[in-house]
Amino acid sequence: MKIKTPLFIVFEGIDGAGKSTQAGLLYAFCKxxxxxxxxxxxxDSQYGKTLRKMLKGxxxxxxxxxxxxxxQDRVYDVEHNIVPLLHKGYxxxxxxxxYSTAAYQAGDGIKPSDIVKMNIERGFxxxxxxxxxxxxxxxxxxxxxxxxxDNKDIFETLHTLELIRKNYLSIADDRFAVIHGTGLSVxxxxxxxxxxxxxxxxxG
Ligand code: TYD
Numbered sequence: 001m002k003i004k005t006p007l008f009i010v011f012e013g014i015d016g017a018g019k020s021t022q023a024g025l026l027y028a029f030c031k032x033x034x035x036x037x038x039x040x041x042x043x044d045s046q047y048g049k050t051l052r053k054m055l056k057g058x059x060x061x062x063x064x065x066x067x068x069x070x071x072q073d074r075v076y077d078v079e080h081n082i083v084p085l086l087h088k089g090y091x092x093x094x095x096x097x098x099y100s101t102a103a104y105q106a107g108d109g110i111k112p113s114d115i116v117k118m119n120i121e122r123g124f125x126x127x128x129x130x131x132x133x134x135x136x137x138x139x140x141x142x143x144x145x146x147x148x149x150d151n152k153d154i155f156e157t158l159h160t161l162e163l164i165r166k167n168y169l170s171i172a173d174d175r176f177a178v179i180h181g182t183g184l185s186v187x188x189x190x191x192x193x194x195x196x197x198x199x200x201x202x203x204g
Contacts (some may be wrong), residue, residue: 001033002033002203002204003030003033003034003091003201003202003203003204004086004089004200004202005034005035005089005091005199006085006086006088006089006091006092006127007083007090007091007092007126007128007201008080008086008092008127008128009026009091009092009093009094009099009100009127009128009129009130009131009197010093010094010096010127010129010130010131011023011026011094011095011130011131011133012097012099012103012130012131012132012133012134012168013095013098013132013133013168013181014097014103014135014137014140014161014164014165014168015140015144015153015155015156015161016135016139016140016141016142016143016144016147016156016161017094017117017133017134017140017181018133018139018143018181018186018189019095019118019131019133020095021130021186022041022092022131022133022179022186022189022190023038023093023095023169024038024092025186025193025194026131026194027093027192029197030091032094032187033191034089034091035088035089035090035091036090036091036092036093037081037085037090037091037092037093038093039077039081039082039092039093039097040094040095040096040097041070041073041074041077041094041095041097041100042073042096043073043076043077043081043087045076045077046068047069047070047072047073047076048073048076050069051069051070051073054066054154055071055088055153055154055155056057056153056154057153057154058149058160060130061150062126063105063107063108063110066104066105066176067101067105067110067115068156068171070100070101071118071119071122073103074097074098074101074119074122074124074130075122077094078124078125081126082094082125086125092176094127095107097124097127098115098116098120098124099116099130099131099168099171101115101119101168102115102116102119103164103165103166103167103168103171104155104164104167104191106167107163111170112167112168112170112171113170113171116171124177128175128176128200128201129131129173129175129177129196129197129201130175130176130177131177131179131180131193131196132168132172132176132177132179133179133181133189134165134168134169134172134178134179134180134181134182135180135181135182136182137158137161137165138158139182140161141158141161143156144156168178177192177193177196179192181199187195192198
C-alpha cells in the first residue's frame, strides 16, 4: 500500500461536526505508512492566540479584523509549516483552512467565493482534497453544548451555524468530498473518509 506524496488534505465542517476526530484518524492511518503531519488553524502563532480570544468574546473583533487576522495566521502557517512539510514529501493534514475563512467570515456584502478567490490570489497552496463533514446544525449544537457547557464561541448559535453550513455548500467544488455525518457513528464517517482517500491517493 503506497500513499501519494507530497499530499495536502484539509478537513472542514461547522463547529461540532466531528472533523477534528476524523482528521486525527486520517493522520493515524497515514503516519504508519509515510511521513505525515497534523496541523490546525488557527495556529498557536501570536495571530492565532489573539484570534482565539476574539472567538471566545474575551476581546472584541470586527468581521474585518477577524478576516485580516485569519489571513495573517495563514501566512504564518503556510510559510512555517505547510510549504516546508510538503517540500519534505509529507502528507499534510490541516484541520480548517481558507474554506473556514470563506464560510465563517463572509457577510456584509463579502461572498464566500470572494474569500476563496482572495486566499488563492495570496498564493496559499490549494489542497488536493477537502473532507467536508456535513451535519445538521441542530445536532452540532447539541454536541457543542455537551462538550463545552457555557464556554461556547461566538459562532455557536443555531442561526449562525446554519448560515456557515450554507456558505460551505456554496463553495463546494470537485475538490470537496461531502460526507453526510448526521446519524452516523465516528466509525461510519471514517469508513466514508478512508474509502474516498484510498480511491484517490493510495495504490497497491
Ligand atoms: P477551534 O477551537 O479550533 O474549533 P473547532 O474544533 O470547531 O475547529 O476554533 C476554531 C474556530 O475558528 C471555529 O469556530 C471556526 C473559526 N474559524 C474562522 O472563523 N475562520 C477561519 O479562517 C478559521 C481557520 C477558523
